[in-house]
């Protein structure tokens with residue numbers, strides 16, 4: 001029996017939650033231990049977390065009663081939803097509500113809600129610079145997370161609102177890595193103009209979240225925006241070229257062209273990059289690099305992340 005306080009982590013086998021579980025378990029002298037929530041306790045990823053000493057508990061964000069049991073007895077909870085699993089904003093909102101109600105019922109003392117901006121506050125639906133999607137969103141996977149902030153507030157959940165950033169890991173896992181053009185040379189394609197994009201190593205999100213739990217009650221009710229660096233498309237291409245040892249160009253396109261790529265979610269991401277481009281000051285300004293580093297002294301720059309991860313970037 002441990003006297004450590006339990007942090008229950010949704011998405012524990014994923015990028016954000018996994019980083020948090022590893023950060024908690026790496027600090028063996030620290031005040032917390034991790035409870036990893038997963039739909040499949042027998043998966044290799046769950047077993048890897050168990051091997052670090054984390055408790056593994058079955059839970060599904062679509063099953064409110066599983067969440068209630070999973071959060072019982074926890075001091076802290078990391079709440080994140082998984083838009084790209086289903087790409088349905090209303091379903092994501094219902095999942096956020098399930099999480100908020102469960103942590104409320106379990107009387108969890110400190111909750112982190114992994115959120116993003118409701119971009120409709122920057123670009124009202126009447127603003128025609130980008131299409132309105134599904135009748136009521138500009139960037140569905142951002143807007144619902146921002147909207148869900150209100151659920152945590154409304155229920156009186158002691159919450160820190162953690163505003164995350166674009167994962168550099170998207171160059172590995174999300175099909176955004178450098179691609180070969182007809183002339184055989186590599187390019188990354190983004191509709192960012194010359195604006196800077198707030199980015200972060202996905203692993204650092206969990207480490208920053210761990211810093212939030214360690215700071216504790218001073219951060220309850222606060223919004224904390226995190227990023228590792230703000231970089232232009234040209235800067236990211238230059239760093240990729242250096243890491244990969246071959247030229248990588250920044251292929252700058254318009255958001256219209258990006259939306260037209262037609263893969264599932266291209267319209268959502270085209271609008272997202274357009275918000276990042278047109279509201280660079282607000283989007284970067286909402287993510288403080290010094291505050292991120294004070295939460296996580298190991299915060300990586302893009303070049304540090306590339307040194308560790310360049311071998312995983314698929315070159316197509």
Ligand SMILES: NC(=O)c1ccc[n+]([C@@H]2O[C@H](COP(=O)([O-])OP(=O)(O)OC[C@H]3O[C@@H](n4cnc5c(N)ncnc54)[C@H](OP(=O)(O)O)[C@@H]3O)[C@@H](O)[C@H]2O)c1
Nearest residue numbers: 011013014015016038039060061081082083164165166167
């Ligand atoms: N990619 C980016 O640049 C970026 C940036 C900021 C924010 N985000 C947001 O990050 C969120 C996803 O977080 P992530 O990247 O950490 O996720 P992830 O790496 O895709 O992993 C998600 C994990 O969540 C679990 N999961 C999926 N559906 C679940 C369900 N119904 N109930 C319980 N667990 C479920 C899965 O674990 P099991 O199979 O073990 O249950 C999976 O391992 C998205 O909403 C996205 O919008 C992404």
